Amino acid sequence: MKHVSTVIGSAICGALVFGIWPEMWKSYGIMGGWLAATILISIAWFMNHWLGVITNSDGRMWIDQGWAVGSAGVAWAIVRFYPNQLFVKCIPALVLCLIGGALAGVAAVAVKKSVPAFQTQADDSDKEDSNG
Amino acid sequence: MVEWLSTYNDIMGMYNAHIITTIAGAFFVTFAVCICWGKMVETFGPIGGMMCAAIIVGTFWVMNHKLPGFGINPEGLTAADGKGMQFGLIAQTGPWVDMGWAIGMGLWVLSLIESKPKDRLPNIVESTPRLLFVILGGIIGGAIVGLSGFTGAELFGWGNSPVFGQ
Structure with missing residues (x-):
């Protein structure tokens, strides 16, 4: 369902x-x-x-x-x-788009580790994990 | 350099400059979504998510997909060499490639890296059917809307567009 x-x-x-x-x-x-x-x-x-x-x-x-x-x-x-x-015509742009998106995902993980705004949240979730 | 950028790449079906702009456009919108959307929802609740739809997706749509024009068929403009003009960062070489692909991929990669190393493989296995069903749903919805093309309704002359058919 x-x-x-x-x-x-x-x-x-x-x-x-x-x-x-x-x-x-x-x-x-x-x-x-x-x-x-x-x-x-x-x-x-x-x-x-x-x-x-x-x-x-x-x-x-x-x-x-x-x-x-x-x-x-x-x-x-x-x-x-x-x-x-034809579907094949869009494959180059599609692949480039997916590459750009994946790079941004990797970059976002790295940035989240260093930007202060995300640090407190990470600490809170760690505490929740250890409590739960 | 200038010569390379303005060379039409037959294999990719786009100018070499578009290889850079497509990757960059996909990167920009996905990064903004990954960083901002969760925080906006955290701050404003559901209203924050609906604001993000306007100020992230709407604004980045202008950058990535804009087709200047007003009441005409703007993507039908052709350059002197007969190739279609592209105004957005994400190049359109055939059927419409939306920045949604990039956002979906970015959030998938983000959650893959953020999950614990031992959970990664099970998570990929668990997410694959959900991913396929989302793509299937999109195909159903898009194809149903596309059926309107079989009714002969042709207001803006899509058929003459170099990007959308000849």
């Missing part, structure tokens, strides 16, 4: 983003794109991650709705502009 809710939540997220975002920037320009992020990602995040429709549990790997948005973008373009779009 948790996988069903994951599929439903990510399908809604992907459909929202690619049903509305392109129309918003075509109608209202760059500010439309910014506004689309506000109205779409906020409600999708609230549903998928704050309420937990996409299954994530503490101490496990975080599966973000970004995966859903990314795969929806590829699927949307392939279906919407059939037969002009």
